[in-house]
């Protein structure tokens with residue numbers, strides 16, 4: 001049975017957004033996990049929803065880092081998640097620049113995730129901090145999109161997830177830790 005997923009943007013949601021000067025996270029020691037995201041992830045895991053990160057990383061296309069270096073940065077996220085006994089099913093990155101058909105606001109990463117992981121997009125949500133995150137989620141036909149920013153903090157997002165995600169909707173057996 002397809003299960004729903006909470007999709008998270010990366011910079012500004014999973015981790016502290018890089019400063020305007022840095023603009024990109026270019027090394028593992030510049031990635032700082034948002035504690036409130038781990039709380040949100042705990043709710044998502046507990047309710048039996050999949051959790052997936054979808055991120056545009058044009059810095060690879062620009063040659064600022066390699067794909068291997070991006071993978072190292074993402075390992076910081078995976079390590080923090082497992083240290084907290086939590087799960088992220090996958091991380092999708094659009095790295096081919098503005099012409100990347102998967103780059104948000106295009107919905108390509110959602111469709112890939114749905115086919116690789118048997119997800120029900122019509123019951124899934126996107127949580128992001130930019131207009132293109134919201135647009136991509138809408139174009140993918142998701143049930144809900146939440147824009148983190150001045151009006152909505154990650155703490156608010158936790159509350160909303162606690163209130164609105166139904167409990168234990170289906171089994172996670174067989175899907176735990178297979179996708180690292």
Ligand SMILES: [Mg+2]
Pocket residue numbers: 009010011012013128129130
């Ligand atoms: Mg962002």
